[in-house]
Amino acid sequence: MKLKKSIAISENGFVFNPEIGTSFTTNSLGVAILKQLKNSTTKEKIRDSISTSYDVDAVTCEKDLDDFLRMLDQYNLIEN
C-alpha cells in the first residue's frame, strides 16, 4: 500500500490531494504514518514502529492502523 505520489503533507497535519483538490487534517501520528506510506514502508514496519513508540500491543495497533488505511483509501489518497 502506497500513498499517491502527488499528496502533499505538511508538518502541522494538513493533507492536500492536488488531483481532486480535497484536503484533510490529521494529528502527528497520522502525519508520521502518511510519511512512512509515502516512503513505501510496509504496513508491518509501520505497525511495529507505532507499537514501540506508543507502547500499544501489536493487535490493537494493527486494528487501528487498518482502520486508518481504509479511510485513506476511501478518501482516494492511496495508489491503486
Add this chain to the structure above:
Amino acid sequence: MTAKKNITVAVTGLNAIDSPGPGVSVIRGLRDSKEYNVRIIGLVYEILEPGIYMDGLVDKVYQIPYPSNGFDVMLERFKYIHNADKIDLVIPNFDAELMAFIKLKPYFKEMGINLLIPNKEQFDDRLKGNLNEYGDKHGIKVPKSESVHSIKELEKEIEEFDFPVVIKGKFYDAYIAHTLEQAIEYFHKIAAKWGTPIILQQFIKGNEFNVTAIGDGKGTMVGAVPMRKTFLTDKGKAWAGISIDDPKLVEMARNIITNTKWPGGMELELMKEDKTGDLYLLEINPRFPAWIYLAVGCGQNHPEMLMKMAMGEKVEPIKTYDVGKMFIRYAYDMICDLDKYAQLSIHGEV
C-alpha cells in the same frame, strides 16, 4: 524596457452578483497586463451592475440594448460608442449575447473593432441540446440529453430516463428533478426565464470539475487551468474553488479546442462519476467563466492572452500553472453617490 502599448477594450458582464458575470474578473486580468495600458469601456445592460461602481475598474460605461431589441438597434449603439470612444477590442462575456456579437462581427471588422469569438457553427455545435452529437463527433462521454419544447414532449421523453433527471435551461439554470411533477415544475420555472428548449439530462453521481481554457482559433490551446468547486451557492455557482492537477481534464480541453479550432475562452463543466471514475462532459460554455481570475492567479492570464491574439499577436502556449491556489468570493456593500447612477439613467453613459 519597452513602453506599454495603449489599447481600449470594451467588456460586458459587469453583473458581479451571486451568479456573477465574468466581466469584472476579465477586467482584472486585462489590468494586470505588463505589456498593455488598458482603457476599459464597461458595456452594461442594467444600470445597477456592480462593476460600474467599483473603484478603478472601468474608465467609461455605456448602457447597451439587449440583443432582443434587435440587431439594428445594437449596431447603431455600437456605432455611437465607437465614434465617441474608439474601441480596439470587445470581449463579450454572456452566452445569451454571443449570437448577436457573431452577427455583429463583420460590421465590427469594417469599423476596426476586433473580436475573438467562435463562429455560428462552433457556437451551435456545443449547445446543450446538441451535446450528444458533439460527444459522438469528438469521442467524449456525454450524459444522455434530450431537448423538449413542451410539457407533452417532456412527459414523453422523460420515460427514457431514470430519476433523478437534470432539468436545464438553454443558457442558464439547472435543477435536479426526482419526480415527474418536479420536472414539470422546473420546466415552467426555466422556460419562463430563458424560453425553450429545455434540456433533460441523465444525472451523473460524482464530483464536478471545471476547466477554463483558451484557443487561438487555429487548433492550438494556449492555456488551461482545471478547478474543483469547494463551496457552492444555492444556484450551484462556485463561491470558492481550488486549482487542481489533473492532466486528463487538461487533455480533454486540448482535444476539444484542437478539434473545433476554438477561438477565445471556453469553460468545460465535467462530472467524474463516483462509480467508474469516468469523465462526462456536461457543458461547454463559449466564454470565460466568472472564476477566470483564478487562472491569472495560477500564472496564466487568459484575458491578456485573448487580448493579444485578438490584436493579431502571436501568443505562446503556457502549459504550467500553480496547483492548490484557491479563490474565494465575497460580498461587499459599496457606498455610492447618486450622480453616477443618475448620469447613466439619463444619458446611458458615464
